[in-house]
Amino acid sequence: SAEGEYIKMFMRGRPITMFIPSDVQNYDDIRTELPPEKLKLEWVYGYRGRDCRANVYLLPTGEIVYFIASVVVLFNYEERTQRHYLGHTDCVKCLAVHPDKIRIATGQLAGVDKDGRPLQPHVRVWDSVSLVTLQVVGLGTFERGVGCLDFSKADSGTHLCVIDDSNEHMLTVWDWQRKSKIAEIKTTNEVVLAVEFHPTDANTIITCGKSHIFFWTWSSNSLSRKQGIFGKYEKPKFVQCLAFLGNGDVLTGDSGGIILIWGKTTVESTAGKGPKGVYQISKQIKAHDGSVFTLCQMRNGMLLTGGGKDRKIILWDHDMNPEREIEVPDQYGTIRAVAEGKADQFLVGTSRNFVLRGTFNDGFVVEVQGHTDELWGLASHPFKDLFLTCAQDRQVCMWNSVDHTLEWTRLLDExxxxxxxxxxxxxxxIGTHSGRWFVLDAETRDLVSIHTDGNEQLSVMRYSVDGTLLAVGSHDNFIYLYVVTENGRKYSRYGKCT
Structure with missing residues (x-):
C-alpha cells in the first residue's frame, strides 16, 4: 500500500517501510508487475558444523552430502557440481542416511513462513538420486526442532527413530513409509546428543548425552529403558557418540577422551554379575586428549575416531589398537563429523565450518568453507564475477562466482x-557493528582507509554511481556523507543527513 511518501510491504510478517524517491510524482504510474522469471539456486557456499554433529557423508553417487541453513547440499567434488534438496522450510539440524545409501532423512527446526505464520518442525525422507520427497514425518509431534535421528538397520531401514528438542527430549519410533508413529516416550531432561538403532538387534535403540547412556528395548508400541551403569569407571560429563563392533558390542566416546566398550551379558544373574541381557562395560580405552567427538565405523570393520581438543583423527584396528593418526590443523577448528570417503580417504566436518577431505599419508584438502557466524554484509563487484561477504565472525571473504572458490579472506578487528x-x-x-568502517583494496585486501561515524552499528554503505560520494547509514538514524577522491582511496566528511 502506498501511503504518501512511502510504501509498506510485509516480509515474513514484519512491516518494511520504503521511501519513494522525491523525483517520483506518482508511484502508481511507475508501479510494475512482478517479472515472470524465477530464480534457480546455483551454488551454496558453506557448511553448518559449528553447532551440529555427524552431518557429512559420502554417497554412492560420489557426492558429499551436508547441510547449511534450510538447504541440503549434494556436492560432487571431482566434477565441482552441486545439487540441492530444497524441501525444508527452516534450518536443518540433523541428517541420517538409510542403509540403502540412497534415501536420506533430514530434520528441521520450527520456523515462520513468509507471512509470519508458524512452521512446524518435522523430518523429511527423500531420494538422493531424484531429490524427490518420499515422506514428511512428525508434523505436529515434535517440539522446537529435531535433535537427532536414525534409520533402523536390522530390518533394512523400515523404521526411523527421532529425538526432538523439547524439554523431555521425546523419543519416537516411526514406520516412516506409512507415516505412522509406533512408539513414544520421554527420555530425559538432560541434553541428548545421539540416537541409534542397534545394527543387528532390531529391538534395541540407544540414546546418549549429558552424563547418560540409555539402552531402550522396543516392542511393538512400548519402549522400556535400562540405564548404562558406569560402576568403577568414571562417569563422563557427556557421552558424545556411538558406534558398533561387528560382534554387536556398543562403543561410546565421551567428554573425558575415553572409548568404552559395552557388551551384552549372556549368563543368568549370579553373584557379582548383572542380570542377563544387560549391556555392561567390558573395556575402557583412553583415546584422545579432550573429548571423543565422533566415531566412524569403516567398511573394513576398523574404526575412525575424531577428537575435540586434540583435533586428532585416529584409525583403530579390529582389536582397538591405534594404528594411524593425523591432526587437523588448528585453523580449521575442532572435529564435528568424520565419515569414510573413497578408497583410503576420509571426510571431516569442523567447528569452523570446513569440510575437509584427507588421508593419513597426504593430509587434508579443503572442499567446503564459509563463515562461522551470522552473515550480514553482501556486495557484488561492479564488473567482475566476484562478490564479497562480511559477518559476525569478523571475516571478510571475496568469492569467485564462476568457479565457486574463495579468492581471499581477511579478519577485521570487529x-x-x-x-x-x-x-x-x-x-x-565495509561497515561494522560499532560505527567504524574500513576501506580495503579489493585485490591485495590491504587496509586503505578507516573512519568512525557514531557508535552504533552501520547498516548500509553506498557509493554514488560516479564514485564521488559515499553514504554511510547508521542505526543512530543519521546518514553520513563523504566526498571520495583518488579512485576510492581518499575520504573527507561532507556532512550528515537526518
Missing amino acids: PGHCADFHPSGAVVA
Whole structure:
C-alpha cells in the first residue's frame, strides 16, 4: 500500500517501510508487475558444523552430502557440481542416511513462513538420486526442532527413530513409509546428543548425552529403558557418540577422551554379575586428549575416531589398537563429523565450518568453507564475477562466482555488517557493528582507509554511481556523507543527513 511518501510491504510478517524517491510524482504510474522469471539456486557456499554433529557423508553417487541453513547440499567434488534438496522450510539440524545409501532423512527446526505464520518442525525422507520427497514425518509431534535421528538397520531401514528438542527430549519410533508413529516416550531432561538403532538387534535403540547412556528395548508400541551403569569407571560429563563392533558390542566416546566398550551379558544373574541381557562395560580405552567427538565405523570393520581438543583423527584396528593418526590443523577448528570417503580417504566436518577431505599419508584438502557466524554484509563487484561477504565472525571473504572458490579472506578487528564496492572495483567499503568502517583494496585486501561515524552499528554503505560520494547509514538514524577522491582511496566528511 502506498501511503504518501512511502510504501509498506510485509516480509515474513514484519512491516518494511520504503521511501519513494522525491523525483517520483506518482508511484502508481511507475508501479510494475512482478517479472515472470524465477530464480534457480546455483551454488551454496558453506557448511553448518559449528553447532551440529555427524552431518557429512559420502554417497554412492560420489557426492558429499551436508547441510547449511534450510538447504541440503549434494556436492560432487571431482566434477565441482552441486545439487540441492530444497524441501525444508527452516534450518536443518540433523541428517541420517538409510542403509540403502540412497534415501536420506533430514530434520528441521520450527520456523515462520513468509507471512509470519508458524512452521512446524518435522523430518523429511527423500531420494538422493531424484531429490524427490518420499515422506514428511512428525508434523505436529515434535517440539522446537529435531535433535537427532536414525534409520533402523536390522530390518533394512523400515523404521526411523527421532529425538526432538523439547524439554523431555521425546523419543519416537516411526514406520516412516506409512507415516505412522509406533512408539513414544520421554527420555530425559538432560541434553541428548545421539540416537541409534542397534545394527543387528532390531529391538534395541540407544540414546546418549549429558552424563547418560540409555539402552531402550522396543516392542511393538512400548519402549522400556535400562540405564548404562558406569560402576568403577568414571562417569563422563557427556557421552558424545556411538558406534558398533561387528560382534554387536556398543562403543561410546565421551567428554573425558575415553572409548568404552559395552557388551551384552549372556549368563543368568549370579553373584557379582548383572542380570542377563544387560549391556555392561567390558573395556575402557583412553583415546584422545579432550573429548571423543565422533566415531566412524569403516567398511573394513576398523574404526575412525575424531577428537575435540586434540583435533586428532585416529584409525583403530579390529582389536582397538591405534594404528594411524593425523591432526587437523588448528585453523580449521575442532572435529564435528568424520565419515569414510573413497578408497583410503576420509571426510571431516569442523567447528569452523570446513569440510575437509584427507588421508593419513597426504593430509587434508579443503572442499567446503564459509563463515562461522551470522552473515550480514553482501556486495557484488561492479564488473567482475566476484562478490564479497562480511559477518559476525569478523571475516571478510571475496568469492569467485564462476568457479565457486574463495579468492581471499581477511579478519577485521570487529564484526562486519554491510559492504559496497567503489564503481571502479578497486576498493570495497565495509561497515561494522560499532560505527567504524574500513576501506580495503579489493585485490591485495590491504587496509586503505578507516573512519568512525557514531557508535552504533552501520547498516548500509553506498557509493554514488560516479564514485564521488559515499553514504554511510547508521542505526543512530543519521546518514553520513563523504566526498571520495583518488579512485576510492581518499575520504573527507561532507556532512550528515537526518
